[in-house]
Structure formats: structure tokens, C-alpha cells
Amino acid sequence: MDEIQNPYKPGAGTQPSYLAGRESILHKANVSLERTKIGNYDRAIMLYGLRGVGKTVLLNRFKQMAEQKNYICEKIEISENDKFQVVITSVLRKILLSIDNTEKIKETLKKALGVFKSFSVSVGEVNFKLDVKPIVGQADSGRFEDDLKDIFLAIGEAAKAYNKYICILVDEIQYLKKPDLGAFIAALHQVAQSNLPIIMFGAGLPSVQKMTGDVKTYAERLFVFQPVENLKYPENEKAITEPAKKLNVTYNQDAIDKIIEITKGYPYFIQELGRHIWDVAKESPITLQDVLDAEPKAMEALDESFFKSRLDKVTDMEKSFMHAMASMGDNEKYAMADIVKKMGRKSTNDISIFRDNLKRKGVVDQMKIHGYICFTVPLFADFLRRTLGDYKPKLNKPKAKK
């Protein structure tokens, strides 16, 4: 079939031709946006889930919705080496300048600009022109958390005076350093208590739930933690059939069943397999044979784009740790205690270094329940078993005697 028309879009944050099964999440975001608009403070939504489940796609939708409701929107994607103070300063500046850019600005905005000036001096980010005087005693303490609170309050008050509302979207929250996350949460808390029109939507790996709770105990009440998961029936089926339907192409039922079996309803995998099936198929309806013909190529593409890169920087012992996990099956979570046993070790302490390294390398993630971890990528256990074979405990080489 026509490759140019291919409606499946494996990618990062790429809007799918048909967004399946996320109505209730979109509804929650819509309610939050509407409530904030009328001054009814609402909790921030924090999306969490594995790689490729569709968190970024949802954040982008939230942004679109907010823009349609005339919110001033700014989206940030945190990356491992970012300095949050620099990133947030630039975002806050953009927000401030969009509240009002006419000559005659109101007192509250003048104040916010002054507070911002102090803030930017305090965090050492003064590489832009802003012809206002800093306000003494506001956002100039040099303590990031206090200063961020001040600037959020000043911006919130200015927005309120202008009848404007602000939406800040933050992707890949797990990369925030703990003090920065703490400061950000504290600032949002302050805004919430003062009922100011700033709303935040966040997204990250499952560990964001644990991280936020660790840095601020009240975070549990400040956020709605929203899991984003694989698609269940009938939404998994719709994710496959709807994009094709728009182009008058249908599937035989056994073909659909096979796609669900292979992809387990994970959005990224549906897009990748769908893309290959479309290119292999000659005509509508798409058959089971088309799926079987496309499967090896799709799996190869998945291995290359999704799985293999995660093995690149992993040491042999770390690989052994992952392999021990994989040998227990495709689980949603793995108990550290079980991995200890599997690896033939005595205590969690013996293997926590591997867990920590793998977490840093983005392969495993810590869950909210104490003592449990998961792979960051769906179906990773299956990939490991396919490529590494059966698991045999591998012990550190004994140190050579002097």
C-alpha cells in the first residue's frame, strides 16, 4: 500500500492519527483548566508511565487545550544535564512578557518584573535586557526555593490582575534534581494556597511518584498522579484499526488479534508494527499473513530504536542484574529481594550499586512501593531473554590474592 499515506507514526511525542483510550485523562485536564480559569484552584496532574506509552503526546494535547482556552502556555522538557534554574528563568521571563506587552502596564506587572529582576540576579541569569529595577527583599535571598516562591507569587498576582491564566507543562520530570523539584513543588504549593491562576501538568517515569513524595510530603495532596498505561480492549483494537479506517483500509480479526498479542497494547509498539504492516500489505483487508510477514522487520526496528541502545553503556554485572530480572518474567514490578536471591547474593546491599547505576542509565526505575523496581521500557524482559538467552548467575570475579 501507499507508503506515503502510511498513517502509523512511531516517534517521540508524535501525535498519532488516532489517540486511543485517553478520554478520561483528557477530561480531567479539561476540568482542571476550566476550574483554574474561574479561580477554583485545582490539583496539578502528574502523568507517569513507562517509555513510549504516550505521556508526551498527552502533554502536547493538554497544551493545545490550554492554548484554545487562552492560557499563556510554556512547555519544558527537562534533560539530564540541564540546569533547572536557567531553564525556569527563561520560561518565567517569556510568561511575564506575554502577560502584557503594551506601554502602560499595571502596578502588579511592574512589581512582578521587579521581582523577576531580583530573581534572575539571584540565580545568576542576567543575560537579557529588562529595563526595570530589582525589588529589594523579593526573590533575592539567594535561596532558590524561597526566591522561586516569590517569583511564582508575583507572576500569579500579575496574571490575576490582568485576568490571564498560566499553564506550565514539564516533561521528563524524573531528570529534575531533588532540590530543584522541591523548590518547584514549594512554589506551586504557594500558588495553590493563594488561589492564583497558574496550573502545572507534569510527566515522567514511574519514579516521579516516589521522588515527589520524598522531597515534599505534602506533594501527595498537591498532585493527581495519573498512570499512563498500555491500551486495553477495545482501545488497543481502535489504535490499530482507526488510523487505517480513515483511508478505507480494514483488518481481518485474526490480524488484529495477532497485533495485540505482539504489542501487548503498548502505543509505541502498535505504531511501529502498524507502520511495517502497512508497508508490507498489498491490499485491504490486512491479513494475518501480512502481520506475520511484517513482524520480523518491526521487531528489528524496535530492537534498534528502543531496546539495544539501552544495553550500550551497561557493564557485564549490570547486564547480569537485568538478566536476573528478565528471567523472572515480564513483570510490572520486581522485588529487590527476589533479584538478590536470583543472583545468588546475600543482601540488597550487595546489588544496590547495580540498581543505582542502571537507574542512572535509564534502564530501571524505582517504584513508589519500597523495595520494588521496574524496567523503564515495556517488554524489555522479553527482549533480554531473546538476546541474552537463559539466565545463569554471574558472580564478581574473586579478587586476586596478593
Ligand SMILES: Nc1ncnc2c1ncn2[C@@H]1O[C@H](COP(=O)(O)OP(=O)(O)OP(=O)(O)O)[C@@H](O)[C@H]1O
Ligand atoms: N493513545 C495513543 N494511541 C495511539 N498511539 C499513541 C497513543 N499515545 C501515544 N501513541 C504513540 O506512541 C508513541 C510514543 O508516544 P510518546 O512519545 O508520547 O510516549 P512517552 O510516554 O512520552 O515516551 P517517553 O517516556 O519515551 O518519552 C508515539 O509514536 C505516539 O504517536
Ligand SMILES: [Mg+2]
Ligand atoms: Mg515522552
